[in-house]
Amino acid sequence: MNSSVITFNEKNCTSCYSCVRNCPVKAIKVTKDSVYPQVIAERCIGCGSCVEACSFNAIIVADTIQIVKDLIKSGDKVAAICDPSIAGEFEDITDYRKFVKMIRKIGFEYVTEVAFGVDLVANRQAILTNDKSGKYYITSHCPVMNMYIEKYAPELVDNLTRTVSPAPATAVALRNIYGNDLKIVNISPCIGAKKDIDRHQNSAKIDAVLSFRELRKMFKEMNIREETVEFSDFDPPLGYKGALYPIPEGFVEACELSTSLIDGCFITAQGAVDAIDAVNQFSEHGNKFNKHFNLYFCEGCIVGSGSSPKGKKFIRHNLVREYVKKRVSNCDKKVWDANILKFSNTPSIKCNYKIDDQHLPTPTDDEMELAYEKLGKATSGRFTDCHSCGYGTCKKLAEAIAQGIATEDMCLTHTQSGNRIFHDQLQSTTKELISTQEEVSHLKDNLSLQQVRNAEVSKAMSLMVHSLKIGAAIIDDHMKIADSNASFVEILGDDAKEIDEVIPGLVGASISSLVPKNISKQIEFLLKGEEGIVTKDIEFSGRLVSASIFSLIPKKSVCILIRNLYDQEEKPQEIINRVTEVIQQNLRQVQEIGFILGEGASNTEKMLNTIIKLTKNQ
Numbered sequence: 001m002n003s004s005v006i007t008f009n010e011k012n013c014t015s016c017y018s019c020v021r022n023c024p025v026k027a028i029k030v031t032k033d034s035v036y037p038q039v040i041a042e043r044c045i046g047c048g049s050c051v052e053a054c055s056f057n058a059i060i061v062a063d064t065i066q067i068v069k070d071l072i073k074s075g076d077k078v079a080a081i082c083d084p085s086i087a088g089e090f091e092d093i094t095d096y097r098k099f100v101k102m103i104r105k106i107g108f109e110y111v112t113e114v115a116f117g118v119d120l121v122a123n124r125q126a127i128l129t130n131d132k133s134g135k136y137y138i139t140s141h142c143p144v145m146n147m148y149i150e151k152y153a154p155e156l157v158d159n160l161t162r163t164v165s166p167a168p169a170t171a172v173a174l175r176n177i178y179g180n181d182l183k184i185v186n187i188s189p190c191i192g193a194k195k196d197i198d199r200h201q202n203s204a205k206i207d208a209v210l211s212f213r214e215l216r217k218m219f220k221e222m223n224i225r226e227e228t229v230e231f232s233d234f235d236p237p238l239g240y241k242g243a244l245y246p247i248p249e250g251f252v253e254a255c256e257l258s259t260s261l262i263d264g265c266f267i268t269a270q271g272a273v274d275a276i277d278a279v280n281q282f283s284e285h286g287n288k289f290n291k292h293f294n295l296y297f298c299e300g301c302i303v304g305s306g307s308s309p310k311g312k313k314f315i316r317h318n319l320v321r322e323y324v325k326k327r328v329s330n331c332d333k334k335v336w337d338a339n340i341l342k343f344s345n346t347p348s349i350k351c352n353y354k355i356d357d358q359h360l361p362t363p364t365d366d367e368m369e370l371a372y373e374k375l376g377k378a379t380s381g382r383f384t385d386c387h388s389c390g391y392g393t394c395k396k397l398a399e400a401i402a403q404g405i406a407t408e409d410m411c412l413t414h415t416q417s418g419n420r421i422f423h424d425q426l427q428s429t430t431k432e433l434i435s436t437q438e439e440v441s442h443l444k445d446n447l448s449l450q451q452v453r454n455a456e457v458s459k460a461m462s463l464m465v466h467s468l469k470i471g472a473a474i475i476d477d478h479m480k481i482a483d484s485n486a487s488f489v490e491i492l493g494d495d496a497k498e499i500d501e502v503i504p505g506l507v508g509a510s511i512s513s514l515v516p517k518n519i520s521k522q523i524e525f526l527l528k529g530e531e532g533i534v535t536k537d538i539e540f541s542g543r544l545v546s547a548s549i550f551s552l553i554p555k556k557s558v559c560i561l562i563r564n565l566y567d568q569e570e571k572p573q574e575i576i577n578r579v580t581e582v583i584q585q586n587l588r589q590v591q592e593i594g595f596i597l598g599e600g601a602s603n604t605e606k607m608l609n610t611i612i613k614l615t616k617n618q
């Protein structure tokens with residue numbers, strides 16, 4: 001009974017918590033570990049309200065089709081016992097004898113009515129009711145109400161009629177007639193019957209409960225249709241007024257007790273709200289009633305949770321009555337009386353209901369305070385009691401949070417205020433993002449402009465390098481040669497010449513490996529952003545040379561000029577002329593560079609002029 005008949009398909013679940021709202025016993029928990037609801041099997045009473053409430057098909061009822069197929073395949077004799085509400089379910093089938101045959105076609109050896117089981121249960125109820133012992137009973141034909149009382153009104157367990165529900169009562173009679181090895185499948189509109197299956201053992205055992213929805217699926221799968229089958233009637237034992245059981249007042253009529261409001265001794269309550277309310281009132285004021293209670297969790301089994309959805313209650317009601325009329329008029333009352341006499345005292349149709357109290361411990365004041373804090377109600381004091389979480393009041397939700405079966409996220413006002421904060425944060429983050437995007441795009445524009453300008457500068461410098469007769473090279477910010485002229489390669493010596501043959505202009509070669517350490521240090525120094533011109537006389541490959549180093553683009557590139565001091569070919573005046581010429585030729589570019597780079601480029605012009613002066617002095 002504590003096995004779960006309900007599971008969740010998380011793929012379909014939208015976390016709307018409609019199931020939580022509709023579960024009458026709060027058997028569905030939501031925890032911080034998962035946004036998806038989970039059924040607490042021991043709290044569940046198998047009422048199916050959650051299945052009806054879920055619009056996304058995210059709740060799955062335990063499927064029995066394969067179990068039924070396996071039972072039939074096993075070679076054992078299998079009987080189908082049909083709840084009388086089948087007459088209301090199959091409004092599309094013109095004669096009940098057709099669906100009897102259709103059920104046989106699935107492979108059942110026997111097809112019988114649960115109506116006879118209802119008659120047995122009703123008979124025992126009538127005996128207890130007529131006993132006038134002063135004790136008042138609650139009917140035990142509805143498995144869901146039985147579980148509700150055991151778990152949530154345990155003080156009333158002793159008032160439950162000590163009889164099994166109609167399906168196991170039918171099983172007792174069937175095994176007596178057809179043998180103890182008989183396997184029994186209950187075809188039922190009741191999901192609760194699936195959950196109740198473990199309760200009944202021995203001859204009352206039900207091997208599987210197939211819902212009407214599943215039966216329809218099997219007909220479809222096996223292509224079993226009304227127009228392809230002939231008539232066939234139920235196997236014995238046949239029922240009598242027990243077939244009225246799917247209509248709530250029908251059970252009292254099956255007991256052959258008065259349904260009169262004046263003389264009758266039953267109060268009938270149907271539907272989750274009324275049936276639970278009736279239990280509560282019976283618990284509080286039982287003695288004041290002087291009546292027995294006849295309880296149905298659904299609005300009658302005609303609209304049980306395992307029947308096809310959206311069935312029209314009163315059409316079904318009428319169909320059941322029409323069906324019972326036929327059945328009763330054909331009933332051999334003598335045979336029926338004999339069968340009732342034979343089976344009504346069988347020990348297996350008696351049942352001891354047991355207390356299975358599922359009330360959760362009442363939270364302490366501290367635990368409640370913490371729960372209110374989580375809900376933000378400790379400070380706001382907003383107790384809207386809006387019901388949207390599924391708990392009747394904010395206090396009840398706080399209790400459930402403290403009991404670990406709910407979370408504050410289920411509270412609409414809490415979520416809305418969380419959403420508002422989130423919305424405000426989102427808005428301000430969006431604003432920041434937009435302004436950052438604008439800055440980035442501005443920077444990008446500047447960067448690409450700078451890149452174009454740098455390329456222009458490099459081009460001008462490259463022209464200059466190749467116009468000079470003294471050794472000249474441009475070094476990039478990775479200490480690699482970006483360009484150099486033939487004199488530079490010549491002065492650097494054989495190693496450089498070899499590289500130049502492979503990579504003309506030594507482009508990409510590391511300057512550190514080609515010049516003395518003090519020169520490469522100076523280059524590094526200037527690349528760090530230092531300004532000025534550095535001139536050094538150094539001995540290089542057995543020759544005395546003068547090296548002048550200066551920054552071209554701050555932190556990006558430097559220029560190195562090397563002159564062989566003893567080279568007769570190298571005439572100072574010629575250098576002066578060439579540099580002057582370059583300056584003249586590139587004056588416009590240098591001016592542009594000055595404009596682009598500001599101080600750095602003006603310095604370049606100054607430096608070139610300094611070189612001229614230095615050379616003149618020499």
Ligand code: SF4
Nearest residue numbers: 023044045047048050
């Ligand atoms: S079957 Fe009923 S009791 Fe069980 S979880 Fe669903 S609504 Fe709750």
Ligand code: SF4
Nearest residue numbers: 142190297298301304
């Ligand atoms: S009223 Fe009928 S169908 Fe509904 S829970 Fe009870 S026995 Fe099942």
